[in-house]
Amino acid sequence: MVTRDRGYSMIEIAVTLALFGIFLFIIVTLTSEMRRNEKKWPVNFMSHPDVSAALSRLRRDVYDTKYFPAAWQNYSQTDQTPIIYMVSQSTAETVVWDFRTPGQVTRHAWIANLPQADWTAQGTPTFSAQQYEAPNGQTGLHVVALDDRGKLAIDQILIPRPHD
Amino acid sequence: MGEGAKRSFKAARVYNHSMGRRGFSLVEVLVALLILAIVITTTIAMFAERQKRLRQAQETVLAYQALANEAELWRRVDFNGLDAQPLTFRSDTAILAPLTPYVTTVKIDTPRSDVRNITLTIRWDIARHSASLALARADTGGTNLW
Numbered sequence: 001m002v003t004r005d006r007g008y009s010m011i012e013i014a015v016t017l018a019l020f021g022i023f024l025f026i027i028v029t030l031t032s033e034m035r036r037n038e039k040k041w042p043v044n045f046m047s048h049p050d051v052s053a054a055l056s057r058l059r060r061d062v063y064d065t066k067y068f069p070a071a072w073q074n075y076s077q078t079d080q081t082p083i084i085y086m087v088s089q090s091t092a093e094t095v096v097w098d099f100r101t102p103g104q105v106t107r108h109a110w111i112a113n114l115p116q117a118d119w120t121a122q123g124t125p126t127f128s129a130q131q132y133e134a135p136n137g138q139t140g141l142h143v144v145a146l147d148d149r150g151k152l153a154i155d156q157i158l159i160p161r162p163h164d
Numbered sequence: 165m166g167e168g169a170k171r172s173f174k175a176a177r178v179y180n181h182s183m184g185r186r187g188f189s190l191v192e193v194l195v196a197l198l199i200l201a202i203v204i205t206t207t208i209a210m211f212a213e214r215q216k217r218l219r220q221a222q223e224t225v226l227a228y229q230a231l232a233n234e235a236e237l238w239r240r241v242d243f244n245g246l247d248a249q250p251l252t253f254r255s256d257t258a259i260l261a262p263l264t265p266y267v268t269t270v271k272i273d274t275p276r277s278d279v280r281n282i283t284l285t286i287r288w289d290i291a292r293h294s295a296s297l298a299l300a301r302a303d304t305g306g307t308n309l310w
Contacts, residue, residue: 023204030208034215040262045225046218052225136240155259157233159240 042153043125043145050121054105055143055154057119058129061086061095061107062141062158068131072096073110082129082141087163099127125153134159220293223263227286227295230257230268234284235297238270243303246272246280253284263288278303 008016038044045052064086070076072083075096084095091111098106105124109116125145132142140159147153188196233255241249251270260266266288273281280301287294 026208030212037215037219041219041222042262044218044222046221134240135237136242138240140236152259152261154229155233155256156229157236157255159236 042147042149042151045153048123050105051124051145051153054107054121054124054127055145055156057107058097058141058143059156059158061097063161064088064163065160066092066163068139068141069094075108079128079130097127097129099129102126127154132157132159223288223293224295226259226263227288228297229259230255230286231284231295231297234268234270235299238282238284238299239301243280243301246282246301260286260288267291 043051061084065084066087067085068077069083069085072094073096075081075083075098077083080099082097084097086093086095093116094110096108098108103122103124103126105121105127107119109118125147127143127145129141129143132140134140134157138159140157143154143156143158144152145154230253234253237254238249249270249272251272253268253270257268263286266286269285269287271283271285273283275281281298282301283296283298285294285296
């Protein structure tokens with residue numbers, strides 16, 4: 001019996017490669033567009049929820065602040081370790097936000113002199129907090145966080161709410 | 165080729181008479197390609213939509229940071245001086261750099277003589293997206309803490 005193996009014709013291969021090429025072109029265009037967009041942005045807030053969580057807790061602390069002590073325990077009031085004396089529902093609390101470890105934000109708290117449980121956020125950009133004076137003379141914090149490429153991820157003015 | 169092998173090929177639909185095997189028909193190949201195209205298109209569309217929504221969420225997070233900063237300042241302007249303020253953002257809007265070009269506006273409404281409604285708005289992406297924050301100021305006769 002005669003068997004005849006027949007391969008694909010040049011046109012068949014050309015059409016297949018053209019279709020595959022178009023498909024590849026679409027994929028590459030789409031992914032490069034996404035890459036370009038990603039570079040434009042600072043830290044991804046959706047995949048790093050700790051960043052927003054840290055800001056929310058810091059905001060609440062500053063809103064409840066009575067004043068910013070110059071020092072507490074072994075900490076001094078600096079951009080990397082803002083110290084907050086705050087009032088809560090039943091008691092007063094001293095809080096130190098520690099930004100010194102890269103990629104990490106830790107909240108140390110004391111009620112009177114008793115240390116409370118620390119709270120730590122991981123995968124954060126580099127935070128710092130400077131004292132800020134509002135137009136009416138109130139003192140607050142200007143919180144800034146830069147990602148590893150130096151892009152501004154957080155830029156918030158937080159001013160305490162009146163308590164008395 | 166033995167009869168058993170031929171039957172196996174027939175069962176697998178690759179039997180061709182010239183050498184005992186047969187290829188797929190044009191209709192079969194087209195239907196397969198159509199299904200593949202639908203799957204690929206749906207996947208790409210889903211991926212693109214996800215990226216779009218993620219970007220919008222990121223934009224909104226940044227926009228509301230700028231709005232919150234601006235609101236803090238407008239809260240602390242003396243009530244009697246509100247009308248004389250320039251209707252522009254006075255806070256640093258560097259956080260909005262990824263949204264460039266963007267437009268910021270401030271609108272002050274006077275529903276009553278002792279009330280001012282201040283609306284802060286940021287528009288970006290050729291005004292296709294916007295974020296607003298409104299605050300009401302009342303003349304309480306007290307300090308301008310609120």
